[in-house]
Amino acid sequence: MIKKLLSILLIFSLIPVAWGVGVQQVKAETSGKKQLEDVRDQKKQSETEMEKIEDLKVETQKELGKIETDITNLDKQIAELNKKIAANQKHVDKHEKVLSEHLRRMYVHDSGTYLSHMLNSDSFSQFLERFEIVRLLMKEQADVFNKYLDMKHSLEKNKKDLEAKKKAQAELLKKSEAKVKEINAKLAKYKDQLDQLEAKERNLLQKYAGAFGGGGGILAFPSTRGTVYWNYGQNRGSHIHAGIDIPRPVGTPIFAAESGVVQSIRSDPNGYGIYVIIRHNNGLSTLYAHMYRYQVIVGAGQRVSRGQQIASVGNNGRSSGPHLHFEVHKNGSPVNPRSYLQ
Template identity: 30%
Template structure:
């Protein structure tokens, strides 16, 4: 919508920019016109400053958009990497859950063994408490024979070994239960931490991606706004140049009228003095009774060379590298972009000549044209000469130039891929094909 609004603004300005306003038309004093021209110059400087500021904002926004886009690509790469890590972590979580199941089973088995041994030990303690303590020596001495003694000794040893083994196993199972509990708690804690880390990474990356997308949208809006401002200032500069041209023409007309009045007055004064001198000479001749005297007069004429007829080629018959019409822009690569003039392929520093006589309405940097000269030839016809080298402009704003006069030197400033002259013919501000005019 903003681009459409900018386009409408440019069209409206183009419609109204040719021909001075009523205020300008009513000015009859050169001093008053100079005042208006000074005001126009201030407006031109303000418009140019606004355009330069908009262009600067545009370039800055594009720079930061490109930088943010690269950061977004990096974040998206991190997201892809984290997705891989998420798959690995999910596998670890599944493995941990399987280990938890095995550990729980082992823990149940160990607790069952401990409970069984605790019951056996409790029964033996109750038996010893009920029957009283029996000395191992009394058992051996009560043997009826040597073989009975050996049998009793073996039995006592088995009982002692069994009790000892029972106590050792009971102690080991107790330790196993404690270790398994600790391991189980550790595995649960690890699984919980894995889930927490995964969710934290996912949340962080989502925030970064949203932040980058928001910044890119902001810079896109900045670029669009600055382009709208630049287009508006372009149109305003053209409007101001047209008004300035009209004022300069009116000023020249006033100066010519004033010069004509002064010339007429000077001629009348010269005739008066000549008549007076002749009368004195006649009176002197009559007084001296002598004759003779010759007088001569000097006539002057003003020679004016008009600019009618086909226009001169500004750089002679140089090769045309790009004609008028639609094309793919060589710098921005925009498809279907109207090339509003023709390009002459000439080396850096080639002299550029005025296609016809007229008044310079612009001689400065002009947006994508780089350093540029525009000449008003009257009747709504302008010619434009773009991509002039830095320091190559040979005329100034408001200057009267003649057909074939050197006005600049070719270069490659502005949006240009190499040294050449971009030449336009504009009728009432609209670019037309220059070829029929050359």
């Protein structure tokens, strides 16, 4: 009797404990789910920020390239001007010499020069005539000399202007280079942040494995919700079906099942049609098949976020109707997507 009573007491005292544990577990799972959502929100923010910075980097690098081209062009123009200046200087020197020779002859030497020539004239009118000729000759020489002198000054001014322009461009170049450096530092910072968030996400997924519905929920569903043929491993005679099929109308969005980098976009006309492989940070890759080329809206090497649209459902390759063929690879081998999908 006492034994029976004791066992009844024991049962009743255990029930609330077990019940309490259950409540606590649900609470933990709810808070885990909330934490996971927070981490994913933060990840999305980091990724958006990184995309913005990447865009800025592309712009700045374009600017940098333009400035470098400008400087090369200015250098060419300066070299050309230097050639012209040198050629002109030859003319200046030559005419300067001729002119000074005339002057020297006129004023220093008396014999056999213009002056003596003029003074030896037979008549005053002849003197005047000769004087006029000499005057004109001198003037012509002086005009030519002045023309080259003017050109010399204008060429030198042009060169100065170009050099000032080059200096300004060099300063711009320095600024652009500093900007790119700054952008790279920012990108590295966000990359670190993203890596940390992804590690956090993985930890949460491991800690609460199984609690987030559909077998762990490591991957997001890759299209709109609806019918799924869970036909992974099906024997197709010539091959084993390596993924699952998600029948959807052509044009239905296909989403990245997880953040990652587009590893490849390939064509397999007798099989997968156009297909995309995304590599994720957690040792997983995902494959999306049967699209047409025009439906793929990401490029190889592009970073994509979980849930981001990457393509649309097609009916290309060996396909019996519009559908998304979806595979999950772990360390390079196909695994059953069912254990990973949310």
